[in-house]
Amino acid sequence: MARSISYITGAQLLTLRRRPNIAIIDVRDEERSYDGHIPGSLHYASDSFSDKISDLMQTVKGKDTLVFHCALSQVRGPTCARRLASYLKEVKEDAGIMDILVLERGFNGWEASGRPVCRCTDKPCKQHDL
Numbered sequence: 001m002a003r004s005i006s007y008i009t010g011a012q013l014l015t016l017r018r019r020p021n022i023a024i025i026d027v028r029d030e031e032r033s034y035d036g037h038i039p040g041s042l043h044y045a046s047d048s049f050s051d052k053i054s055d056l057m058q059t060v061k062g063k064d065t066l067v068f069h070c071a072l073s074q075v076r077g078p079t080c081a082r083r084l085a086s087y088l089k090e091v092k093e094d095a096g097i098m099d100i101l102v103l104e105r106g107f108n109g110w111e112a113s114g115r116p117v118c119r120c121t122d123k124p125c126k127q128h129d130l
């Protein structure tokens with residue numbers, strides 16, 4: 001079964017991110033370290049994304065909704081989302097992932113709309129309540 005990847009707006013994500021079954025995956029590269037990030041987001045840089053997919057799958061065990069983003073969500077975010085979708089198809093793994101989403105306008109759009117940004121240096125970020 002082919003999975004389709006849909007887009008989600010910042011406003012939708014703001015509400016959704018309170019749910020325990022959602023994981024936000026930041027695939028920006030070095031920008032994450034100086035631009036801040038969405039509170040509670042995981043970091044899997046796009047340049048090493050393919051090597052870390054199985055690690056990612058362990059980390060998101062129990063989540064059913066994955067939201068990808070990069071700076072603008074035009075190239076890296078959708079690319080990594082598609083890579084994950086084809087990985088799941090290849091391994092025929094039923095990981096319980098129902099939805100693979102991409103955040104419209106990416107981190108830059110999120111920040112420009114005045115939504116919460118975390119600037120911690122924790123790996124992973126433990127901040128969910130901003």
Ligand SMILES: [Zn+2]
Nearest residue numbers: 118120125127
């Ligand atoms: Zn943080």
